[in-house]
Amino acid sequence: MFNRTKKILATALLGSGLFLTGCGSAQMPFAPGALNAKAGSGGASTQVGGQNGGSTGAAVKVSYTRDALPIFQKNCTMCHGAGKMNPKDWTKYDVAFANKDLIFLRIVTRKDMPLGMPMSDSDRELIGEWVKLGALDTPAETTPAPAPKPAPAPEPTATATSEPVPSPTATATATPAPTMEPAPSPTLIVTPTFRGQVRDIFVNRCSMCHGEGKMNPNDWTEYTQAFAKKDRIIQRVVVEKSMPLGMPLPDAEFAIVKAWLEGGAPEAAAAPAPAPAPEITLKPVTFRGQIQELFTSRCSMCHNTQSWAMNPNDWTDYATAFAKKDRIYQRVVVEGTMPMGSPLEDSDRELVRRWIDGGAALE
Numbered sequence: 464m465f466n467r468t469k470k471i472l473a474t475a476l477l478g479s480g481l482f483l484t485g486c487g488s489a490q491m492p493f494a495p496g497a498l499n500a501k502a503g504s505g506g507a508s509t510q511v512g513g514q515n516g517g518s519t520g521a522a523v524k525v526s527y528t529r530d531a532l533p534i535f536q537k538n539c540t541m542c543h544g545a546g547k548m549n550p551k552d553w554t555k556y557d558v559a560f561a562n563k564d565l566i567f568l569r570i571v572t573r574k575d576m577p578l579g580m581p582m583s584d585s586d587r588e589l590i591g592e593w594v595k596l597g598a599l600d601t602p603a604e605t606t607p608a609p610a611p612k613p614a615p616a617p618e619p620t621a622t623a624t625s626e627p628v629p630s631p632t633a634t635a636t637a638t639p640a641p642t643m644e645p646a647p648s649p650t651l652i653v654t655p656t657f658r659g660q661v662r663d664i665f666v667n668r669c670s671m672c673h674g675e676g677k678m679n680p681n682d683w684t685e686y687t688q689a690f691a692k693k694d695r696i697i698q699r700v701v702v703e704k705s706m707p708l709g710m711p712l713p714d715a716e717f718a719i720v721k722a723w724l725e726g727g728a729p730e731a732a733a734a735p736a737p738a739p740a741p742e743i744t745l746k747p748v749t750f751r752g753q754i755q756e757l758f759t760s761r762c763s764m765c766h767n768t769q770s771w772a773m774n775p776n777d778w779t780d781y782a783t784a785f786a787k788k789d790r791i792y793q794r795v796v797v798e799g800t801m802p803m804g805s806p807l808e809d810s811d812r813e814l815v816r817r818w819i820d821g822g823a824a825l826e
């Protein structure tokens with residue numbers, strides 16, 4: 464029957480912080496995560512909670528429909544489903560439930576899914592929690608008030624179809640509730656640029672399939688390639704909406720790409736706009752400022768000049784990192800294959816990207 468033992472095992476693994484990254488994989492002599500794990504402290508937080516059967520009992524803390532499904536929709540549907548790279552459609556509850564241990568293995572233990580794409584640690588944790596707690600969906604009876612769906616049904620008025628007039632006493636609609644819909648995006652006054660916004664979108668949404676040796680050789684993260692084929696991009700992304708394959712761009716990103724193409728697909732802003740551009744000003748990323756520390760904690764256990772080093776490039780040395788910044792960009796930002804076995808969090812990866820895009824300055 465169902466794997467209470469596996470569940471406990473999974474909980475124990477999570478609790479100890481020892482993900483089996485690389486176990487059984489020949490290239491990895493040890494699991495990098497282990498370095499950070501509290502050594503010893505035998506099963507410190509192994510809480511095999513009171514989730515006995517998982518059938519009824521306590522209110523469901525992590526639900527398929529509410530928590531797991533949106534993550535699957537966002538991260539998996541471009542490759543998973545009928546006629547896609549892998550036929551298992553995780554947006555179907557029965558499929559996800561039947562494969563929950565496999566999902567745990569690939570998302571939490573090995574972290575090799577979503578294939579070639581980043582996924583936030585918090586999303587991974589949520590999926591892990593969901594499996595550990597029995598991979599349940601929210602049973603109807605646990606939620607007394609069936610979800611705060613913004614039901615636009617103002618009872619008294621009969622014709623209230625189109626405009627949900629904000630009634631002054633609105634009790635239910637008072638709080639706009641965190642909807643999935645992003646707030647009406649500000650109208651784009653300035654044409655987006657490739658370096659500014661578009662490249663990021665292409666890295667996130669296209670590079671898992673596009674590039675040398677991938678499903679399609681066009682590397683849209685390279686400006687010259689994207690610019691040369693911008694008419695094809697207009698056709699596929701804006702007109703047909705057939706790209707990204709299997710997963711259309713979210714509205715906000717679609718608007719940026721469209722505005723960029725309509726504005727002539729510029730690489731960078733023509734001249735420093737005198738008006739305060741509505742771009743968020745970010746603290747510049749420098750080696751001394753943020754990167755050296757990041758490389759020390761995340762790379763130096765394998766990359767150093769000791770005789771036992773797995774790789775002799777010491778990235779905590781500025782000259783070494785600067786000289787190979789393009790390789791770092793490729794492995795960390797584009798492929799996400801470094802740090803080996805334990806990819807950076809999105810925010811750290813973004814730091815590395817900004818550092819190199821900005822010229823990889825020392826300080």
Ligand code: HEC
Pocket residue numbers: 534535538539540541542543548549551553562565566567569570576577578579580582671
């Ligand atoms: C870019 C494409 C891509 C994305 C995105 C992706 N997958 Fe996959 N997935 C694959 C391919 C291809 C396979 C089959 C090859 C393999 O097992 O590595 C696969 C296999 C799997 C398997 C093993 C299935 C089996 O029958 O052995 C699991 C589990 C899985 N994916 C989970 C996920 C989840 C969950 C997500 C989203 C959070 C996801 N994948 C996102 C491409 C992808």
Ligand code: HEC
Pocket residue numbers: 541542664665668669670671672673678679681683692695696699700706707708709
């Ligand atoms: C899940 C995989 C996948 C993703 C994600 C994806 N593509 Fe594609 N793309 C393909 C494949 C496969 C082809 C070749 C077959 C075809 O044309 O449909 C292709 C073809 C194209 C073409 C036609 C190329 C030509 O030479 O005519 C364009 C343009 C394109 N993609 C743009 C994009 C853009 C832009 C993105 C991201 C915003 C994107 N694609 C994301 C798989 C993908």
Ligand code: HEC
Pocket residue numbers: 495757758761762763764765766773774776778787790791792794795801802803804
């Ligand atoms: C668990 C060990 C490990 C960790 C952690 C790790 N690497 Fe690596 N790295 C390797 C190994 C082994 C190689 C050589 C094999 C290969 O290229 O895959 C390598 C190769 C590379 C290369 C290619 C070097 C070249 O000359 O082309 C780059 C770039 C790189 N790593 C960057 C990083 C960065 C940046 C970090 C930290 C953010 C990091 N790595 C963390 C093990 C690791």
